[in-house]
Amino acid sequence: MTTSAISRQNQARVSWFRRLLSNREVITFCLLIAAFFISSRLSPYFLDIHYIFDATSLYTEIGVMALAMTFVIISGNIDLSVASMLAVTAVSFGLLYTRVGIPMPIAIFIALVMGTVLGTLNGLIVTRFKLPPMIVTVGSLALYRGLGQIFLGDHAVTGFPESFYGLDMRYVGNSPIPYPLVIFLTLAVVFGLILHKTTFGRMVYAVGTNQDAARFSGIAVDRVKVICFAMSGLMAALGALMMTSRLASARYDMANGWELDVITAVVLGGTDINGGQGSILGTVLALFLIGILRSGMGLANIKIEYQLVVIGSLLILSIIIPNIVRRLRGA
Numbered sequence: 001m002t003t004s005a006i007s008r009q010n011q012a013r014v015s016w017f018r019r020l021l022s023n024r025e026v027i028t029f030c031l032l033i034a035a036f037f038i039s040s041r042l043s044p045y046f047l048d049i050h051y052i053f054d055a056t057s058l059y060t061e062i063g064v065m066a067l068a069m070t071f072v073i074i075s076g077n078i079d080l081s082v083a084s085m086l087a088v089t090a091v092s093f094g095l096l097y098t099r100v101g102i103p104m105p106i107a108i109f110i111a112l113v114m115g116t117v118l119g120t121l122n123g124l125i126v127t128r129f130k131l132p133p134m135i136v137t138v139g140s141l142a143l144y145r146g147l148g149q150i151f152l153g154d155h156a157v158t159g160f161p162e163s164f165y166g167l168d169m170r171y172v173g174n175s176p177i178p179y180p181l182v183i184f185l186t187l188a189v190v191f192g193l194i195l196h197k198t199t200f201g202r203m204v205y206a207v208g209t210n211q212d213a214a215r216f217s218g219i220a221v222d223r224v225k226v227i228c229f230a231m232s233g234l235m236a237a238l239g240a241l242m243m244t245s246r247l248a249s250a251r252y253d254m255a256n257g258w259e260l261d262v263i264t265a266v267v268l269g270g271t272d273i274n275g276g277q278g279s280i281l282g283t284v285l286a287l288f289l290i291g292i293l294r295s296g297m298g299l300a301n302i303k304i305e306y307q308l309v310v311i312g313s314l315l316i317l318s319i320i321i322p323n324i325v326r327r328l329r330g331a
Contacts (some may be wrong), residue, residue, distance in 0.1 A: 094251065
């Protein structure tokens with residue numbers, strides 16, 4: 001074999017390695033497999049099929065919010081108020097049913113509308129006043145959480161009918177698959193089709209890549225942003241209903257700190273924090289990666305602070321890796 005042929009083979013290997021690194025879904029999938037193996041070594045109980053599926057109910061609410069957050073971040077924005085929207089919506093839903101006496105179906109509908117309105121309000125403030133989304137949603141994070149505490153105080157809303165609570169204890173037929181997992185995966189398919197197969201999805205990418213170019217090409221940039229924020233509010237409301245059903249109660253401090261988990265799932269899945277890049281598949285894989293890690297470490301009685309170190313390290317790596325890939329491409 002000639003020297004030039006060997007050189008071409010080496011270049012081909014380097015090119016293949018670069019393409020592999022540039023595919024964030026592949027990297028996340030490999031990390032998911034590694035997390036599954038590590039968790040199975042931490043505790044022999046982890047491999048129980050019923051435990052694996054039941055554990056998904058603990059983070060599917062994070063998942064449904066992460067699906068909408070993927071749109072928000074790809075569009076070049078961020079929503080730090082998702083967990084607070086979940087809390088205030090759950091509290092309002094509980095009060096509407098237990099104290100006002102509104103029928104359950106109507107209370108559910110009002111809760112979904114309320115979440116959508118709260119998300120839309122975030123989007124309108126960002127677009128109309130041209131304010132940074134991080135600043136706006138930090139403010140609404142405190143506002144919505146505070147409203148939940150004003151509405152309910154330090155008490156909890158209980159007294160829901162048996163037909164409503166215990167969603168996580170209901171399974172598809174005789175299988176070990178819980179309904180929350182089915183809801184999440186169904187929504188993942190729907191959001192994936194919208195993002196990757198529709199005109200609106202292409203507009204979201206365009207807005208996140210270059211707002212000025214998108215505006216000059218005829219895209220209603222502000223409208224796209226508001227819709228993304230509205231979707232975030234809607235999914236926060238759905239998460240509120242799912243979590244209220246799982247806990248059989250609603251409090252103002254529900255999902256406290258979950259905004260970090262939601263954003264971690266999105267960014268770890270390959271969505272560029274600066275916008276313009278990302279996928280629903282990556283978000284789904286990252287969610288299961290985080291869930292498996294936490295489930296395995298929880299079974300092994302690893303302290304929560306160490307769990308936070310692991311998740312935080314993954315988030316930092318997910319931001320560093322794209323920069324390494326860009327440098328490799330430029331090399």
